[in-house]
Amino acid sequence: MTLTITKIAEDLAAGRCSSREVVDDLLARIKAHRALNAFISVDEEAARRDASAADRARGAGGGGILAGVPIAHKDIFCTSGVKTTCGSRMLADFVPPYDATVVQKMKAAGCVMVGKTNMDEFAMGSSNETSFFGPVRNPWDRDRVPGGSSGGSAAAVAARLVPAATGTDTGGSIRQPAALCGITGLKPSYGRVSRYGLIAFASSLDQAGPMAQTAADCAHLLSAMAGFDERDATSLDVPVPDYAAALGTDLKGLRIGVVKEHFAQGVEPAILDVLREALREYERQGAVLVDVSLPNSSHAVPCYYVLAPAEASSNLARYDGVRYGFRAAEYRDLEDMYKKTRSEGFGPEVKRRIMIGTYALSAGYYDAYYLKALKLRRLIADDFARAFERCDVLAGPASPSTAFALGAKNTDPVSMYLNDIFTIPVNLAGLPAISMPAGFVGGLPVGMQLIGRYLDEARLLNAAHRFQEATDWHARVPAGI
Amino acid sequence: MEWETVIGLEVHAQLKTKSKIFSGAPTAYGAAPNTQANVVDAALPGVLPVLNGEAARMAARFGLAVGATVHKRSVFARKNYFYPDLPKGYQISQYEQPIVERGRLEITTASGEKVIGITRAHLEEDAGKSLHEDMGGFTGIDLNRAGTPLLEIVSEPDMRSAAEAVAYLKTLHTLVRYLDICDGNMQEGSFRCDANVSVRPLGETRLGTRAELKNINSFRFVERAIEYEVRRQIALLSSGGQVRQETRLYDSARDETRSMRSKEEANDYRYFPDPDLPTLVLTDAFLAEVKETMPELPDAKRRRFCAQYGLSAYDAGVLTASRELARYYEEAVEAAAVEPKLVANWVTGELAARLNEEGLDIASAKVTAQALAGLVRRVADGTVSGKTAKDVFEAMWAGEGSADAIIASRGLRQISDDSAIEEVVRQVIEANPKQLAQYRAGEEKVFTFFVGQTMKASRGKANPAKVNEILKRLLAP
Numbered sequence: 001m002t003l004t005i006t007k008i009a010e011d012l013a014a015g016r017c018s019s020r021e022v023v024d025d026l027l028a029r030i031k032a033h034r035a036l037n038a039f040i041s042v043d044e045e046a047a048r049r050d051a052s053a054a055d056r057a058r059g060a061g062g063g064g065i066l067a068g069v070p071i072a073h074k075d076i077f078c079t080s081g082v083k084t085t086c087g088s089r090m091l092a093d094f095v096p097p098y099d100a101t102v103v104q105k106m107k108a109a110g111c112v113m114v115g116k117t118n119m120d121e122f123a124m125g126s127s128n129e130t131s132f133f134g135p136v137r138n139p140w141d142r143d144r145v146p147g148g149s150s151g152g153s154a155a156a157v158a159a160r161l162v163p164a165a166t167g168t169d170t171g172g173s174i175r176q177p178a179a180l181c182g183i184t185g186l187k188p189s190y191g192r193v194s195r196y197g198l199i200a201f202a203s204s205l206d207q208a209g210p211m212a213q214t215a216a217d218c219a220h221l222l223s224a225m226a227g228f229d230e231r232d233a234t235s236l237d238v239p240v241p242d243y244a245a246a247l248g249t250d251l252k253g254l255r256i257g258v259v260k261e262h263f264a265q266g267v268e269p270a271i272l273d274v275l276r277e278a279l280r281e282y283e284r285q286g287a288v289l290v291d292v293s294l295p296n297s298s299h300a301v302p303c304y305y306v307l308a309p310a311e312a313s314s315n316l317a318r319y320d321g322v323r324y325g326f327r328a329a330e331y332r333d334l335e336d337m338y339k340k341t342r343s344e345g346f347g348p349e350v351k352r353r354i355m356i357g358t359y360a361l362s363a364g365y366y367d368a369y370y371l372k373a374l375k376l377r378r379l380i381a382d383d384f385a386r387a388f389e390r391c392d393v394l395a396g397p398a399s400p401s402t403a404f405a406l407g408a409k410n411t412d413p414v415s416m417y418l419n420d421i422f423t424i425p426v427n428l429a430g431l432p433a434i435s436m437p438a439g440f441v442g443g444l445p446v447g448m449q450l451i452g453r454y455l456d457e458a459r460l461l462n463a464a465h466r467f468q469e470a471t472d473w474h475a476r477v478p479a480g481i
Numbered sequence: 482m483e484w485e486t487v488i489g490l491e492v493h494a495q496l497k498t499k500s501k502i503f504s505g506a507p508t509a510y511g512a513a514p515n516t517q518a519n520v521v522d523a524a525l526p527g528v529l530p531v532l533n534g535e536a537a538r539m540a541a542r543f544g545l546a547v548g549a550t551v552h553k554r555s556v557f558a559r560k561n562y563f564y565p566d567l568p569k570g571y572q573i574s575q576y577e578q579p580i581v582e583r584g585r586l587e588i589t590t591a592s593g594e595k596v597i598g599i600t601r602a603h604l605e606e607d608a609g610k611s612l613h614e615d616m617g618g619f620t621g622i623d624l625n626r627a628g629t630p631l632l633e634i635v636s637e638p639d640m641r642s643a644a645e646a647v648a649y650l651k652t653l654h655t656l657v658r659y660l661d662i663c664d665g666n667m668q669e670g671s672f673r674c675d676a677n678v679s680v681r682p683l684g685e686t687r688l689g690t691r692a693e694l695k696n697i698n699s700f701r702f703v704e705r706a707i708e709y710e711v712r713r714q715i716a717l718l719s720s721g722g723q724v725r726q727e728t729r730l731y732d733s734a735r736d737e738t739r740s741m742r743s744k745e746e747a748n749d750y751r752y753f754p755d756p757d758l759p760t761l762v763l764t765d766a767f768l769a770e771v772k773e774t775m776p777e778l779p780d781a782k783r784r785r786f787c788a789q790y791g792l793s794a795y796d797a798g799v800l801t802a803s804r805e806l807a808r809y810y811e812e813a814v815e816a817a818a819v820e821p822k823l824v825a826n827w828v829t830g831e832l833a834a835r836l837n838e839e840g841l842d843i844a845s846a847k848v849t850a851q852a853l854a855g856l857v858r859r860v861a862d863g864t865v866s867g868k869t870a871k872d873v874f875e876a877m878w879a880g881e882g883s884a885d886a887i888i889a890s891r892g893l894r895q896i897s898d899d900s901a902i903e904e905v906v907r908q909v910i911e912a913n914p915k916q917l918a919q920y921r922a923g924e925e926k927v928f929t930f931f932v933g934q935t936m937k938a939s940r941g942k943a944n945p946a947k948v949n950e951i952l953k954r955l956l957a958p
Contacts, residue, residue, distance in 0.1 A: 078527045091526065098520055100527060197527040204756035233531045233758055311756055314559050317570020318524040322622065338563055361561070361751035370753060 002475065003160040005217040009065045012058065019058070019068030023051035023112055026070055030115065030161050033481075036137050038146075038156040040075045041083050042115035050112040057110070065220050065244075067110030072165040074153050075116035076123055077103050077208070078197040086199045087119040087131040087149075090319045090326045090345035100197020101229045102166060102208050109224040117165055118152030121347045122316065123173055123201040125149050126419040129410045130349040137406070138181060139478040140444055144403040147177030147419075153211045154181035159481050164212035164221055168198055170205045171304055172398075172423025175435035178211055179398035179447020182437045184464060184474060185211040186218045187423075189455050190430035191236040193222075194229030200315040202308035203234075205427045214474055215436060215464035219243035222457060238455070246458040247465045252286035254463065255391040256450075260293045262396030262422055271397055274439035274446045279395060281470055282463075292387040292394065296379045300425040301417055303380065306360045306373035307428075312350075313357030319345060352413065381429040388453050393463055397422055398435035398447035426451055434460045437473035445473070482719070483683040486711050487691075488646045488676055489638035492653060493631045494663040495607065495671040496539045502606050502630035503530030503573060503758075509625075510669050514612070518624035522609075524568035529757050532557075536630040537761060539662035540580045540604050541771045543632060546660055546778055547599050549584030551768060557604075557758040561751040566609035566622050574633075576752045579603035580761065586636075586656070587780065588648040589798075597649050598637030605631050632662070638677065638688065643707040647700050650674060655779050659804050667698050674698065678707055679724065680714045689714070690724040694738055697731045706731035710738050782807055790814065790821035799829050806843045809850045816854035819861040827857050831874050848877050856884035866945060869893050897944040899951065902935075905943065906951050909934045921958045931956065 011017045027044050047070065054068035078084050078096035080103075085091045099107070106113070120130040128136040128151025136151040138144040139159040146155040150167030154177035157165055167174040169187035178185030186209045193208045200206060210221030223244060228237040258279065263272055279289060321327035321341030328340030346354070360369035387394060399419060409416045426433045431451055438448035452460040468474050501508055504521035521528045544551035558576035584599035607629040612621035634653065640646045654672060657663035665672045674697055679689035692714070697706045709731075714724050728747075729738040777785070779801050786797035786807075801807045810828050814821045832853065836846060848856075856877065860870045865888055876887045888894055896902055909931060910917055920927040935948050 078525075084526070086526065094526065096525065096527070098525075196529050199526040200757075202756075231531060232529050234529075234756075310753060314561050314571050314751070314753070317561060317563065318526070318568060320563060320565075320570060322565050323523055323568060324525065334565065358751065361753055363749045363751075366751075366753070 003163045004213050005069050005163050005220055008069055008163055012068050019051040019054040023047050023070050026114060033159050036155050036159055037134050038118055038136050038152045039115045040085055040118050040133050047112055047114040054110055054112055063110050066224055069111050070114045070162055071111045072115050072117045072156050072162045073113055074119055074150050074167050076168050076199045079103050087121040089132045094325050101194035102225050105224055117156055120149035121350050123149040123168055123170055124349050124353055126176055126416055130347055135406055138403045139481055144405055147180035149173040151177045154178055154183055157183045157211055164217055167211045168206055168208050170201050171427050172420035174209050174211060175398045175423050175449055178435040180403040182445030183213055184215050184218055184436045186434045188457055189432045191234055193225050194232040194235045196229055196231040202311040205308055214468055215461050216247055219247055219461045241458055243458055243461050247462050249462050251466050254287040255290050256282055256287050257290050257292035257387050257391030257394040259394050259396045261297050267397055267400045270441040271446050275397055275448055278438040278448050290391045292390060294383040296383050297425045299376045300380055300428055301421055303373045303376040304424045306369045309353040309357030310360045310370055313354045316354055377428045380425050384429045394451040396449055398449040402441050402444035432457045432460055434464050436464045439473055484680045484715050485683045486641055487638045487679050487688055488640040490636045491675045492634045493673040494657050496536050496630040496632055496662055497664055498533055498535040498630050500533055501628035502533050502536045504628045508629050512625055514623035518627060522624050522627045536604055540632050542660050542662060543602055544581035545772055547584030547586055549581045551581055553763050555580040555761045557755045558752045559755045562748045566611045568627055573755055574605035575603035586652055588652045590644050590648045597639045600635045600637050602632050602634045605633055607631050643704045646707055647704050650703055659779055674703055676707055678710045680711055690726050693728045695730050702733050705736055706738060792825055796825045796829060809843050812850035813854045816851045817857045819858055823861055824857050835878055852877060859884050863895055863897055865893055865895050895944050896939055896942045897947060902943050902947050902951050905938050906935055906955055909938055920956055
């Protein structure tokens with residue numbers, strides 16, 4: 001079945017269906033596929049009400065392509081009056097009094113929110129298994145993980161429960177689940193999309209982005225999400241292009257850098273075969289392949305696992321049981337309240353990262369860990385800058401493996417962390433990157449990652465779109481969906 | 482053994498911005514708990530700080546005023562620790578790269594002038610308050626103060642006595658109010674001070690182990706706390722003991738300092754650059770504008786008062802103690818158009834005494850600068866004597882009207898007409914032949930008797946200078 005924004009918008013415009021009918025249908029599908037556990041909360045009443053309101057508004061004329069289009073938000077975005085858990089017991093009953101900027105903007109574009117998607121606790125995980133609300137199942141194989149941390153959003157789109165969902169990406173949390181679930185997901189340049197109302201994991205790396213079936217849909221979504229926000233001092237005050245309008249440029253002469261280190265040991269050989277075939281499609285369209293190297297990218301994972309936990313250890317200090325969220329039932333004194341609240345409110349992966357981060361920032365270790373990681377971050381960014389002197393986009397796998405079995409890696413944090421080996425360097429450099437379906441291995445989707453220059457989202461979206469015009473990997477539907 | 486005291490001060494000055502440093506919420510003092518705090522102040526999930534540019538402007542103004550380097554690039558850092566009134570679990574401050582470094586402040590004490598170094602001044606946010614009273618055994622949290630901008634001003638350990646510390650603090654207090662960046666209200670905590678105190682044998686160049694004194698929020702407490710602490714440390718060292726590096730709380734009721742926490746118990750704050758806030762960049766144009774709009778500083782004003790009004794250094798110092806008092810004086814001088822020294826005498830004399838008695842500041846003076854000028858003018862032109870003028874001033878203070886109105890209604894106009902005074906003097910001489918004989922026999926002290934009698938007869942209105950002159954002439958044999 002085709003469930004794209006483009007198709008829904010056409011149907012709505014032609015009067016073939018109403019937003020209310022689309023939403024009713026999707027709410028039924030969400031119910032039918034509850035076993036995927038893709039959603040943490042679904043507000044049927046509000047979704048139906050908003051869909052009807054969108055229909056009335058469209059009747060009165062006006063509204064863009066997103067008007068009346070149902071979407072889901074990752075449960076990391078604050079939604080006014082709607083429970084926002086961040087996948088954690090700590091915020092299991094937290095109802096924000098305000099909307100994240102991304103939520104506000106999607107609302108303003110006319111999107112109808114049907115629910116909040118499941119995720120790894122505080123976005124810390126690559127399998128969606130750290131969620132307090134249980135793991136999400138991959139629609140292609142229910143015994144496998146959807147990837148993480150935006151696993152709920154990826155599974156929901158892959159299972160055609162919604163045409164699109166928002167995600168966030170700190171070290172690969174949009175691209176890796178997009179790859180494992182066979183959908184398209186874009187991590188924009190750092191600063192492109194406001195972080196206001198996005199519950200922070202690692203502030204210098206977090207970025208919100210769209211997840212959908214197609215690059216064209218991602219383009220529409222990004223145009224609506226992106227832009228300067230005076231409430232986020234790290235958001236960029238530069239104009240937002242019409243990304244959809246830039247689609248359709250031919251790829252003649254596009255220089256695609258093939259990253260040596262990404263086509264190497266540690267990646268399933270069958271995945272590399274799929275990617276080489278995808279690159280041949282690009283060559284057929286006139287693109288030129290260039291060999292490039294990112295020599296420092298091997299340092300990216302350790303660098304990231306110092307910086308991200310360091311920031312997280314500070315960002316998560318506010319969950320102290322004093323003002324909102326979970327508070328332990330019994331405690332002797334203030335310190336005991338802190339200890340019990342945080343011991344009981346956070347899951348093991350979150351605690352592990354808080355401890356790593358606290359250690360890395362401690363007196364006597366700061367220089368050896370935090371400062372050194374900052375220097376590495378610089379070197380990793382320099383690698384990209386050099387590579388982009390010779391090419392326009394970089395290509396490689398989004399993940400070293402296809403979806404792995406539930407429980408396969410959650411006892412070994414390091415093997416879990418290595419899942420993000422190709423996505424993490426991009427966050428460290430603040431660059432945009434897209435993951436899109438490039439084929440299948442053993443019946444499971446394979447994602448190809450395209451990395452762009454800073455603020456060059458339009459080129460990435462166009463390159464992915466041209467690929468999707470020539471292939472149908474992105475249109476494949478899991479069995480039973 | 483002789484001991485030398487070494488003191489460095491850390492002052493937290495609340496900046497007078499209308500809104501908070503990172504949240505846009507208002508900074509009003511004394512409002513109902515949690516009414517001046519928004520989602521950013523409460524550190525709800527997902528919120529972000531955005532710098533209030535006014536705070537940076539005020540910090541830059543301070544930096545320029547103390548001749549410091551105002552850095553074009555400074556960095557906000559997170560100071561991490563848990564406390565219920567610290568909503569984010571960290572305080573946004575500046576650590577390795579503060580906005581202001583290496584300034585100086587000149588102070589004057591009984592032993593002369595001295596320059597105190599200012600190590601640095603950095604921007605940070607205030608915490609909320611924990612409330613323990615009327616909470617039924619619970620602790621309440623009021624976040625109204627959370628996020629109020631502070632400028633932390635750190636001095637070099639350049640002070641050698643409690644008196645110097647107080648002088649520095651007072652000079653700084655005057656300066657921040659002159660700069661209009663802090664209201665200086667110590668009671669409300671807008672101007673707070675911690676003191677690092679150590680002692681060492683006289684002649685020793687290395688610093689002794691210091692104690693940090695907290696909770697010393699008045700000039701008097703600063704002096705007493707430091708004096709107590711110096712006595713304590715000297716007694717400890719003299720008896721073979723050692724000073725521990727620790728934080729000590731001053732208890733004003735008992736006039737003593739008590740240990741709060743030792744160095745070992747101190748937090749590891751895990752400072753790191755705040756990833757939510759870009760490097761603070763001040764452009765040349767911004768700094769030029771700050772420089773251009775800099776008000777006249779206390780030192781410059783004092784020197785100008787000496788030169789322009791012919792005042793003594795002492796008078797000029799008193800009159801420039803606050804910008805408001807200096808403005809009052811200059812308004813009075815302009816309105817009176819008489820010898821400025823005469824105006825100074827009235828402002829530092831009668832007016833200051835009255836304000837002091839009633840515990841008022843110059844803004845609440847019941848005699849305006851213009852009204853006072855009206856009175857001083859009448860003294861200068863001889864309409865009333867200085868003595869009578871004091872009664873007129875009291876009446877003005879009591880709200881009886883202008884100097885001229887009071888002089889007229891009470892008939893206080895001084896008699897300066899020679900013939901009128903001569904008439905009175907003749908009557909006095911005629912009525913006292915015995916004293917006249919004594920005077921003419923050489924008893925000169927009888928002269929004052931005649932002066933007194935003449936003044937009495939004129940009901941105090943005769944011009945004393947003229948009375949003297951005429952008496953001398955008519956008493957002469």
